[in-house]
Amino acid sequence: MRANGLMATANPVIQREHKLVDFFYAGNGRSISCNTGISFVCKQKRRFPLRVSMSTLPIEHVEKPSSKSIGIPIMVNGCSGNMGKAVIKAAESAGLHIVPMSFGSAEEAGQTVEICGKEILVHGPADRVSILSSVFNEYPDLIVVDYTVPNAVNDNAELYCKVGVPFVMGTTGGDRDLLYKTVEDSKIYAVISPQMGKQVVAFLAAMEIMAKQFPGAFSGYSLKVMESHQAGKLDISGTAKAVISCFQKLGVSFDMNHVQLIRDAKQQIEMVGVPEEHLAGHAFHLYHLTSPDETVSFEFQHNVCGRSIYAEGTVDAILFLAKKVRLKADKRIYNMIDVLREGNMR
16 A cells, blocks of 8 residues: 555565465475555556565475375376476375376376386376276275376366276366366266465455456456466466456456467566576466556466475365265365365365
8 A cells, every 4th residue: 555655565474384375486495475466547647556465585495294194195197297296296295105107198108207216107098997997906095186288188087087086187278168077977076176276276266256246346447468387388377267257257358369378488587577497387477457448457466486386285185085085075076165165284
C-alpha cells in the first residue's frame, strides 16, 4: 500500500521447511520466494500498488533424515526426465521404496538410469502390460507415478487402469476428459493434477473461490498472458490454463491460443528475467488485466525456479493416495486440492 509516496512491503524471512508457503523455489540452498502483485493504474499516472512479497535469504540446505521408513513401493515412469529424477530423490528422502523399473520411450528401452545410488531399468512400449502386471504382483501396494510426455498420457492411463494399479498423474496434456473417463470406468484410485506444487495449488484454489463467489467481476477486462518454461515443455502450462479458466468465469474473454509461450533462452533471460542457472527448469507466469477504459490494471505473477516444489508435492500425493487405497475410500479420483484439504502433508 502507498501512503504519501511511501511503499509498505511485507517481506518476512522464513526458514525453509517442508510446509513453507512458497511459489518460487530455487533449491540447493538458494533463495525461495514468491511475488504476487496487484496494481491499480489511473489516467492521472498515479499508481496505487498493493503487493505481497515473501522471500528467504540463502540458507544451507539440510536434508532431514526420515525418522521412519514408510516403505510404500513406487514406480516412476519417465525416470530419465528431470521431473522423474526429482521425484525419485524426494521419495527416497521420504523413505519410499523405489522399484527398479520404469517405462520410457522406445529409444530408452534397455537403458539403466542411476539415481540416488539405485539402478533403474527402463522398458520401452513393448510388453508393458505383462511387465507392469509382474511388478504389481511383486509389490501389491504399488503406486505408479507418471512424469512422461503429453502424448503418452492417455495410453499410459489405459495401461494402469487395465492392470488395476493406482497412480499419480503429474504429466500435463493429453485428452483430459478421456483420461478421467478411463479412470472412472476402471474404478481404480488416482491423483490427477497438472500442478503438483502445493503452494501454487493453494493459489489456484483461491482463484477458483473468487471466480465462484464473484462471477463477472472482471467483465469487459482484457487479458494478456505470458508464460515461460524450459525449452523441453511443448504445451501450454496446465497452471496457466487453470488460471485463465478462472478469469473467464470472472467475465474475461480470452482465447487460449493467445497465450505467449516463451521458450527461447535469450528472451527468457532478457525479457522475462529467468536466472540463467534455471533455464533448464523454471515456470514464470504473468497475467495482466486491463479495464475497458485502460484506467485500471491488475497483474498476477508467480515464478518457480527448480523442480523441488513439484517433487515434494508429488510425494505428498503418493502418501495421500496410499492412505485412500488402504482405507478403501469410496471416492476414487482425487486432485491436489484433495491432498491439501487432508492437511497431513509433511
